[in-house]
Amino acid sequence: xxxxxxxxxxxxxIDGRLSPDAAGAVRxxxxxxxxxxxxxxxxxxxxxxxxxxxxxxxxxxxxxxxPLWTRVRAGIEERREPxxxxxxxxxxxxxxxxxxxxxxxxxxxxxxxxAPFHPKSFDVTVESLESDTATVALxxxxxxxxxxxxxxxxxxx
Amino acid sequence: MSEKEKGHPPDEDLVRGALAGDExxxxxxxxxxxxxxxGVARGIVGDPDEAQDVVQDxxxxxxxxxxxxxxxxxxxxWFYRLLVNQAxxxxxxxxxxxTVPFDDAWVSGETSDPEAMVYxxxxxxxxxxxxxxxGLTRAIAALPEYHRTVxxxxxxxxxxYEEIAGILDCSVGTVMSRLHYARAKLKGALKGFREG
Numbered sequence: 001x002x003x004x005x006x007x008x009x010x011x012x013x014i015d016g017r018l019s020p021d022a023a024g025a026v027r028x029x030x031x032x033x034x035x036x037x038x039x040x041x042x043x044x045x046x047x048x049x050x051x052x053x054x055x056x057x058x059x060x061x062x063x064x065x066x067p068l069w070t071r072v073r074a075g076i077e078e079r080r081e082p083x084x085x086x087x088x089x090x091x092x093x094x095x096x097x098x099x100x101x102x103x104x105x106x107x108x109x110x111x112x113x114x115a116p117f118h119p120k121s122f123d124v125t126v127e128s129l130e131s132d133t134a135t136v137a138l139x140x141x142x143x144x145x146x147x148x149x150x151x152x153x154x155x156x157x
Numbered sequence: 158m159s160e161k162e163k164g165h166p167p168d169e170d171l172v173r174g175a176l177a178g179d180e181x182x183x184x185x186x187x188x189x190x191x192x193x194x195x196g197v198a199r200g201i202v203g204d205p206d207e208a209q210d211v212v213q214d215x216x217x218x219x220x221x222x223x224x225x226x227x228x229x230x231x232x233x234x235w236f237y238r239l240l241v242n243q244a245x246x247x248x249x250x251x252x253x254x255x256t257v258p259f260d261d262a263w264v265s266g267e268t269s270d271p272e273a274m275v276y277x278x279x280x281x282x283x284x285x286x287x288x289x290x291x292g293l294t295r296a297i298a299a300l301p302e303y304h305r306t307v308x309x310x311x312x313x314x315x316x317x318y319e320e321i322a323g324i325l326d327c328s329v330g331t332v333m334s335r336l337h338y339a340r341a342k343l344k345g346a347l348k349g350f351r352e353g
Contacts (some may be wrong), residue, residue, distance in 0.1 A: 011333070011336065011337055011340065015311070015318070015336075017318070042344045042347065042348070043340050043344055045276065045344075045347060046308075046312070046340050046343045046344050046347060047311075047312040048276075049276070049277075049283075049289075049293060049343075049347060050293075050297075050308065050309065050312045050313055050343070051312060051313055052277060052279070052280050052282075052283040053283065053290065053293045053294070053297070054196040054199070054200065054309070054313045055196075055280035055283075056280045056283050056284045056290060057195075057196060057199045057200075057205070058192045058195055058196050058199075059280055059284070060205075060284075061195055061199070061205055061208075061209065062192075064209060065191055065192065065195060065209070068187065068191050068209070068212070068213060068216075069184050069187060069188070071213050072187060072213055072216045072217055072220075073180075073184075075213060075214070075216075075217035076217055076220050076221075079217065079221060
């Protein structure tokens, strides 16, 4: 077997894909041809280095790979959620944005027909009430008669 | 030595258990393959955190697709197909420069004396040789994604050409040519080193 034929068969030889006869012929050539033997050795070294490289990468990650099951299980549970629940969670920003818009319009109406709803327009004081149950009241003392707008009863509103 | 020979339940038994609702069986499968899966994903996507995300997503996907597994075939080749597709998709989405120019000097180093270099024999020795270790990382990253996938599945995982062809949905001839190309490129990158 010549060098050209051997070089063509080296990869199959390394990967164990040659018939016993063909493998024997390649081995015979490699035994007497230093350049072809060096070629085979360099190709085998690629595999050796890759295996070591991979072992190093896995070893350096070992600590973070230990709790992988927790993350996988969370991923499984997340996908297990009912479709409607997932849909609501995905589109949660729509009602959230609507709430923000309503609050903004409440404080700063854009139609110009009424004054902005703003805390400064209130004259609110905290007063206690003579009652067995109510403990604190917020009282609007603006125009007209004082008006109770909030009662905090035993710590609950 | 197979898992059965080691006294561990074979993959197919664990798959059956997982399909019957035994979460522990699926966890055992994951524990059995997570390191190897990470090694493959790390080689394909490059970044360690991205690789771990890929492994995690692949196992979640596998859990829900387990009913598609054909008994009689290998679980790991079935799983690697999910993993490799996930890894290549992730790499394509996150990679800023799809092709890194290949440079043999990454490994050989211009200032290194090739005759003085000794090839490591253990992972610990390679870890200590930062120049070679980092050079290998860059050399692997410089390969086209399918080439590095093929050489990792062959050299690190020891899969047969036919198994790789099944995972990548290509012909055995394509596997051979990609492997030939990848080996030649990595051989060139390692050429500067000589055993002492």
